Amino acid sequence: MYCDKCNESIGYLCYSTYDRLELKYKCNCGSQGSVIIDFEDSKIGKKCNNELIIIKNRFCCSKDNESLITVLDKKVNSYEMKITYRSCNQTYRREVK
Numbered sequence: 749m750y751c752d753k754c755n756e757s758i759g760y761l762c763y764s765t766y767d768r769l770e771l772k773y774k775c776n777c778g779s780q781g782s783v784i785i786d787f788e789d790s791k792i793g794k795k796c797n798n799e800l801i802i803i804k805n806r807f808c809c810s811k812d813n814e815s816l817i818t819v820l821d822k823k824v825n826s827y828e829m830k831i832t833y834r835s836c837n838q839t840y841r842r843e844v845k
């Protein structure tokens with residue numbers, strides 16, 4: 749994933765493990781961007797109150813350790829994301845200000 753304005757990479761996705769992603773971020777360059785990825789067959793996720801866990805830089809499901817996304821903290825000022833796993837159908841939220 750890249751910032752529209754400065755083209756710096758702000759993170760990486762593990763393509764096969766998510767069902768839906770909403771990410772809003774403010775890049776260090778000052779630009780605000782958002783990413784929404786949804787599939788035609790996406791299901792509505794079950795709300796999950798657990799925090800994502802971090803394994804080797806990647807946010808992972810706290811239930812099955814499945815890896816999902818890396819957000820490069822040093823490249824973004826703040827971000828907010830909502831992401832649903834494909835296999836366990838849990839929706840995690842994370843907000844960093």
Ligand SMILES: [Zn+2]
Nearest residue numbers: 751754775777
């Ligand atoms: Zn930028």
Ligand SMILES: [Zn+2]
Nearest residue numbers: 809812833836
């Ligand atoms: Zn899971």
